[in-house]
Amino acid sequence: MNGKVAVITGSTSGIGLGIAERLGAQGCxxxxxxxxxxxxxxxxxxxxxxxxxxxxxxIPVDLSVPxxxxxxxxKAEDEFGHVDILVNNAGIQHVAPVEDFxxxxxxxxxxxxxxxxxxxxxxxxxxxRERGWGRIVNIASVHGLIASxxxxxxxxxxxxxxxxxxxxxxxxxxxxxxxxxxxxxxxxTPLVEKQIQERVAVSGRSFEEEKKALLLEKQPSGEFxxxxxxxxxxxxxCSPDAAQIRGAAMTVDGxxxxx
Ligand code: NAD
Numbered sequence: 641m642n643g644k645v646a647v648i649t650g651s652t653s654g655i656g657l658g659i660a661e662r663l664g665a666q667g668c669x670x671x672x673x674x675x676x677x678x679x680x681x682x683x684x685x686x687x688x689x690x691x692x693x694x695x696x697x698x699i700p701v702d703l704s705v706p707x708x709x710x711x712x713x714x715k716a717e718d719e720f721g722h723v724d725i726l727v728n729n730a731g732i733q734h735v736a737p738v739e740d741f742x743x744x745x746x747x748x749x750x751x752x753x754x755x756x757x758x759x760x761x762x763x764x765x766x767x768x769r770e771r772g773w774g775r776i777v778n779i780a781s782v783h784g785l786i787a788s789x790x791x792x793x794x795x796x797x798x799x800x801x802x803x804x805x806x807x808x809x810x811x812x813x814x815x816x817x818x819x820x821x822x823x824x825x826x827x828x829t830p831l832v833e834k835q836i837q838e839r840v841a842v843s844g845r846s847f848e849e850e851k852k853a854l855l856l857e858k859q860p861s862g863e864f865x866x867x868x869x870x871x872x873x874x875x876x877x878c879s880p881d882a883a884q885i886r887g888a889a890m891t892v893d894g895x896x897x898x899x
């Protein structure tokens with residue numbers, strides 16, 4: 641994978657950063673994207689560059705507007721000439737029962753978690769086809785396979801993302817381009833910390849107590865999946881050994897979905 645160009649959306653924190661680290665360790669040049677303080681992002685770029693000896697670019701396209709999000713691909717292609725690996729990872733959550741779910745929040749969750757990945761795949765595929773190689777990995781969720789209450793928009797978007805992954809896998813089936821999805825269970829990142837804080841606000845229990853309760857309700861292993869483990873799976877899906885894995889939705893969920 642030395643010298644391949646990888647675009648990872650939402651890679652300034654959490655799972656996206658874990659994936660960037662693992663791809664960087666394989667010698668991929670990295671295109672980072674996501675929100676954050678300018679100084680912190682500069683420091684992150686510098687650290688990744690020094691640690692892995694790869695080029696690290698930061699393209700701050702806001703992916704909440706799907707019609708504009710393809711700029712991330714055009715800018716990456718302008719800078720590196722092409723994109724070999726696209727990881728659609730940026731995502732947001734909103735938790736509320738359907739009756740109280742604001743329609744603008746619904747649209748936001750659908751836009752970032754589903755429509756933007758569609759726009760980015762649409763933008764990246766022509767050049768991948770031209771060059772005859774590509775890897776697309778969509779970070780879905782266990783919520784792409786099953787549901788939880790209060791997550792209507794997220795569950796709909798992630799189910800949609802798995803369907804979209806299958807369509808792209810079929811449309812690229814006769815090419816060396818693959819498209820797969822990963823379905824994490826609980827991973828301790830800012831996205832989940834926010835949900836634990838919301839539970840603390842309701843229950844009055846401690847953060848540690850709510851963290852344990854959240855895990856045990858769903859994840860039989862009682863342990864979080866790690867960002868490093870998810871990064872490892874992305875590396876595998878980008879490797880030659882995974883060339884015939886197409887349109888899969890691979891769980892990393894401590895057993896959540898086997899119950
Ligand atoms: P996170 O909040 O730590 O990171 C999300 C990243 O997306 C950040 O870099 C953020 O800046 C970026 N982002 C958010 N909105 C954006 C926008 N409009 N434009 C550009 N970037 C934007 O979240 P995470 O937990 O690392 O989640 C990453 C992905 O994994 C998401 O798609 C999420 O649905 C999925 N996921 C997470 C878990 C979990 O337990 N953490 C479980 C299953 C699936």
